[in-house]
Amino acid sequence: MRRLLKKAGFYLSVLVLVSPAILVFLWMLSLSFKNELDNTAFPPVFIPNPPVLSNYLDVFAKNNFALYLWNSVLVTGGAVLIGLLVGVPAGYGIARGKAAKFAILILIARMTPALSYLIPLFLLFQMIGLVGSITALVITHLVITIPIIVWIMIGYFENVPLELEQAARIDGATTWQAFRYVALPLAKPGIVIGGILAFIFSWNNFIFSVVLGGKNSRTLPSAVYNSLTFEQISWGPLAAAALLVTLPVLLVTVVAQRQIVAGLSAGGLKDG
Amino acid sequence: MTATTLPPVVGAEPAPPASARHSVDFTPRYWLFAAPAVVVIAAVIVFPWIFTLYMSGHDWKIGGGPEFVGLQNYAELFRDSRFLESMGHTLYFTVLAVVLPILFGTAAALVFHRDFPLRGLLRTIFVMPMMATPVAIALVWTMMFHPQLGVLNYLLSLVGIGPQEWVYAPGTVIPTLVMVEVWHWTPLVMLIVLGGLAGLPSEPYESARIDGASDWQMFRHITLPLVWPFIMVAVVIRTIDALKAFDTIFVITQGGPGTASETLNIFLYLQAFQFYKIGYASAVVVIFFAIVILLSLLLLYARQKSKWNA
Numbered sequence: 314m315r316r317l318l319k320k321a322g323f324y325l326s327v328l329v330l331v332s333p334a335i336l337v338f339l340w341m342l343s344l345s346f347k348n349e350l351d352n353t354a355f356p357p358v359f360i361p362n363p364p365v366l367s368n369y370l371d372v373f374a375k376n377n378f379a380l381y382l383w384n385s386v387l388v389t390g391g392a393v394l395i396g397l398l399v400g401v402p403a404g405y406g407i408a409r410g411k412a413a414k415f416a417i418l419i420l421i422a423r424m425t426p427a428l429s430y431l432i433p434l435f436l437l438f439q440m441i442g443l444v445g446s447i448t449a450l451v452i453t454h455l456v457i458t459i460p461i462i463v464w465i466m467i468g469y470f471e472n473v474p475l476e477l478e479q480a481a482r483i484d485g486a487t488t489w490q491a492f493r494y495v496a497l498p499l500a501k502p503g504i505v506i507g508g509i510l511a512f513i514f515s516w517n518n519f520i521f522s523v524v525l526g527g528k529n530s531r532t533l534p535s536a537v538y539n540s541l542t543f544e545q546i547s548w549g550p551l552a553a554a555a556l557l558v559t560l561p562v563l564l565v566t567v568v569a570q571r572q573i574v575a576g577l578s579a580g581g582l583k584d585g
Numbered sequence: 586m587t588a589t590t591l592p593p594v595v596g597a598e599p600a601p602p603a604s605a606r607h608s609v610d611f612t613p614r615y616w617l618f619a620a621p622a623v624v625v626i627a628a629v630i631v632f633p634w635i636f637t638l639y640m641s642g643h644d645w646k647i648g649g650g651p652e653f654v655g656l657q658n659y660a661e662l663f664r665d666s667r668f669l670e671s672m673g674h675t676l677y678f679t680v681l682a683v684v685l686p687i688l689f690g691t692a693a694a695l696v697f698h699r700d701f702p703l704r705g706l707l708r709t710i711f712v713m714p715m716m717a718t719p720v721a722i723a724l725v726w727t728m729m730f731h732p733q734l735g736v737l738n739y740l741l742s743l744v745g746i747g748p749q750e751w752v753y754a755p756g757t758v759i760p761t762l763v764m765v766e767v768w769h770w771t772p773l774v775m776l777i778v779l780g781g782l783a784g785l786p787s788e789p790y791e792s793a794r795i796d797g798a799s800d801w802q803m804f805r806h807i808t809l810p811l812v813w814p815f816i817m818v819a820v821v822i823r824t825i826d827a828l829k830a831f832d833t834i835f836v837i838t839q840g841g842p843g844t845a846s847e848t849l850n851i852f853l854y855l856q857a858f859q860f861y862k863i864g865y866a867s868a869v870v871v872i873f874f875a876i877v878i879l880l881s882l883l884l885l886y887a888r889q890k891s892k893w894n895a
Contacts, residue, residue: 323696323699323701324701326692326696327696327701327707330689330692330693330696330711331707331710331711333714333768334710334711334713334714334768335710337714337722337725337726337729337768338713338717340725340729340736341721341722341725344725344728353734354734355733355734355739356739357734357736357739395625398621399621399622399625400622402618402619402621402622403618403619403621403622403623405615405618406615406616406617406618406619406620406622407615407619409615409618410615410616410618410619412615412616412619415619415623418626418631419626421878422626422630424825424877424878424881425630425634425874425877426828426829426831426850426873426874426877427829427831428829428831428850428853428854428870429633429637429853429870429873429874430629430630430633431857432633432637432640432857432863432866432867432870433632433633433636433637433640434629434633435858436636436647436863437632437636439647452629453629455625455629456629456630459622459625459626459629459630460630463622488614488615492618513716516718517716517717517718517719517720519718519719519720519832519835519836520831520832520835520854524858533718534718534719534720534721535720537720537721537724538720538724538836548728551724551728552724552725552728554721555718555720555721555722555724555725556721558718558720558721559717559718559721559722562716562717562718563713563716563717565716566709566712566713566716567709567713570708570709570712573712573716574712574776577773577776577777
């Protein structure tokens with residue numbers, strides 16, 4: 314009996330732990346599939362009956378959603394790609410060169426509020442006429458992607474045994490070749506994790522696009538936020554848009570859960 | 586980068602001894618790998634830091650030119666009651682947004698450390714809030730907080746609790762925003778502590794059980810001391826993250842009602858991009874930066890000192 318009670322208590326605690334997440338996500342889903350009448354009904358309607366797609370159609374028809382989606386893809390894609398091209402070799406150089414001071418600089422960069430980069434970069438872009446351009450957003454998003462990628466790659470390259478590269482060097486390989494053909498393939502999991510986390514943090518970023526994005530260069534999070542201020546309560550389309558914005562990230566989380574957990578416990582901090 | 590000082594291995598020449606392989610000229614070339622990153626980091630990270638410091642010593646409005654005023658911005662800040670209030674809000678928010686996720690996250694880690702059916706799936710669900718786009722989630726919370734039509738007040742009414750004002754009253758706005766923050770970031774604490782639990786040895790538990798220790802005693806005297814360093818890491822990360830909290834507060838309240846939820850971050854944003862006081866806002870950034878660095882050093886130091894004595 315005591316055992317049974319203990320077991321019931323355990324499952325109850327599991328339920329309590331996951332229910333806030335389930336509640337919010339399901340409510341978002343429910344709002345996005347209900348018509349406006351049901352969304353403003355009290356007591357609230359929980360299960361859309363019948364479920365309607367009009368909110369999703371609205372999002373694409375009225376709000377230029379496709380353009381903002383494309384902007385998000387360009388900005389995040391560009392920032393992650395450049396981040397990997399620059400950050401992976403840097404992680405190698407820091408790990409092998411034992412550049413501890415540079416590593417600390419990267420750590421401080423990870424801890425600094427994103428907002429604090431915004432004023433100087435805004436002035437700079439204003440001076441060279443880049444405010445409102447995709448280029449400015451890609452450059453600014455490097456503030457997010459490079460530190461996380463470098464930080465994770467340092468950890469991975471430190472775990473690649475130096476002896477393998479030394480053996481390659483003895484066989485006549487250059488430093489570059491030892492990096493390219495020995496260390497890089499072994500650190501591949503790190504590249505995947507660094508890329509995924511950089512993608513998530515860059516995709517989720519909001520404030521850079523609010524300040525630096527123009528009417529046509531906004532990324533999704535700030536575009537959805539802007540639609541909030543212009544429309545009155547129209548919860549259905551808003552919930553549908555919110556769901557579409559966060560869907561890619563949630564899908565990546567589900568697919569790559571194992572890698573993300575490994576990457577975060579390897580010392581990743583979130584950005585913000 | 587392709588030049589090498591190692592002689593090409595020709596014929597049956599023996600490999601150089603180990604000491605020769607560790608020759609000094611290995612080190613400088615590794616810097617070349619970091620060179621592109623150094624350039625980019627100098628441009629988008631270090632330059633903004635220095636420029637911010639420079640701006641903080643000037644009276645500078647967007648559109649106008651800089652005028653050197655020395656430390657006047659800083660002096661003015663500490664006379665600005667709105668700034669001082671925002672410091673108070675930040676402190677209140679941060680304390681709650683560190684303590685609660687640490688408690689819940691540690692409890693969650695203990696639960697997910699055990700094996701039970703569907704654990705993998707449930708853990709994925711539990712971790713999802715951490716990855717979800719904060720703006721999107723903030724919009725959903727905003728709809729849930731609606732005083733008349735919101736689902737939260739309805740759910741409370743089911744258990745006999747009267748309607749709450751959530752983010753619409755100065756008294757409840759910060760705890761409500763903390764609730765959203767707790768929702769988002771408890772999973773990160775859980776993951777960090779779970780990592781600590783995964784490395785625990787099993788022997789102490791076996792002998793403690795033979796000695797008749799209760800579950801609570803085992804947690805208090807074995808588990809807690811062993812995972813303490815991980816909890817401290819989580820405290821450091823949470824503190825820095827809570828100080829930086831911006832997206833959800835900005836979307837849900839924009840610092841309101843009035844200035845009741847205006848944290849340092851929101852204050853800074855408004856000064857810079859609503860009132861265009863660049864120099865003034867830069868001084869806030871410098872103070873903010875100093876607090877973040879100081880806190881992380883302090884907490885890392887505390888972590889080294891607190892070799893928990895059980």
